[in-house]
Amino acid sequence: MIKINPSEITPEKLFFSRRTFLAGLGTVVAGAVLLNGCGTEETAPPPAPAPPAAAPEPPPLEPTSYDAIISYNNFYEFSLSKEGVAALAQDFKTSPWSVEVGGLVKRPQTFAIEDLLKQFPPEEKIYRHRCVEGWSMVIPWDGFPLSRLLKAVEPQSNARYVRFVTLLDPEQMPGQNGGVLDWPYQEGLRLDEAMHDLTLMATGIYGKPILPQNGAPLRLVVPWKYGFKSIKSIVKIELTEEMPPTTWALAAPHEYGFYANVNPGVDHPRWSQSTERRIGDLSRQPTLPFNGYAEEVAYLYEGMDLTRFF
Ligand code: MTE
Numbered sequence: 139m140i141k142i143n144p145s146e147i148t149p150e151k152l153f154f155s156r157r158t159f160l161a162g163l164g165t166v167v168a169g170a171v172l173l174n175g176c177g178t179e180e181t182a183p184p185p186a187p188a189p190p191a192a193a194p195e196p197p198p199l200e201p202t203s204y205d206a207i208i209s210y211n212n213f214y215e216f217s218l219s220k221e222g223v224a225a226l227a228q229d230f231k232t233s234p235w236s237v238e239v240g241g242l243v244k245r246p247q248t249f250a251i252e253d254l255l256k257q258f259p260p261e262e263k264i265y266r267h268r269c270v271e272g273w274s275m276v277i278p279w280d281g282f283p284l285s286r287l288l289k290a291v292e293p294q295s296n297a298r299y300v301r302f303v304t305l306l307d308p309e310q311m312p313g314q315n316g317g318v319l320d321w322p323y324q325e326g327l328r329l330d331e332a333m334h335d336l337t338l339m340a341t342g343i344y345g346k347p348i349l350p351q352n353g354a355p356l357r358l359v360v361p362w363k364y365g366f367k368s369i370k371s372i373v374k375i376e377l378t379e380e381m382p383p384t385t386w387a388l389a390a391p392h393e394y395g396f397y398a399n400v401n402p403g404v405d406h407p408r409w410s411q412s413t414e415r416r417i418g419d420l421s422r423q424p425t426l427p428f429n430g431y432a433e434e435v436a437y438l439y440e441g442m443d444l445t446r447f448f
Pocket of ligand 1: 210211212213214215267268269270304323351352353364365366367368369370371
């Protein structure tokens, strides 16, 4: 199994300064080799003992360009064409906006988006983003851990799942006037998945407020799962005892399930999951179990048969 170093999750500024540092290091190493090549056998020092073999470093996470992130989107409420979403969503009204958080909680609350941002100031998180269709990106999100919001409403002891619902507004979202899915789009997580540190409520990308095509003003990001779990433009979060229905599993139960953890060993009926194409790259690369986050999340699924699709 390919191991991913958690330090790969590097803020953009550090990411670039680390590259500068590594580039500098390359010059020094190359310089040392050159100097060594100028020596003679008599003056050259005895060879140093070989260093212990190090594990190969995984490639750094190189963020996808902002242009690609905001112009290649899946958001069926606007369009089935990835390139068509941005234009149709450009006038989408994201203010005023509020999010109702309720169900099996001790302190149900409705939050205005500005208050959420004040209460839970966003931090940058650079995550891999993997669509079940076989393409991927690396996105520098700004957001806050969902766990902070859930703790604020105090889940009751019988809460086991979290359900998320997108805005229903066919006047603004032309795709909701018909189409292939039942509206509003809904998704769900088990409560322990929702409370995991990696699970993010995203409000920005590359330090700018998130645009409508990416799920403004608030969307879920669960980086170890296929992208369809990361529901956009959320208006409702509800804690439940039963596993909530989810849009894609309702539409095509033989293709999609509730868990949808990225798994290169289990193909979707229409798309192999063993490799992926990073948007901006020409060649494909191996897909990583749990999208590269196995070390952080595999324990959540101990004892589960992960070879059953989703
Ligand atoms: N959320 C809603 N409400 N509607 C959608 O059609 N598409 C999902 C997910 N969230 C979708 C959604 C899918 S299939 C993917 S791959 C991601 O959003 C795409 O996110 P991006 O456009 O920001 O890359």
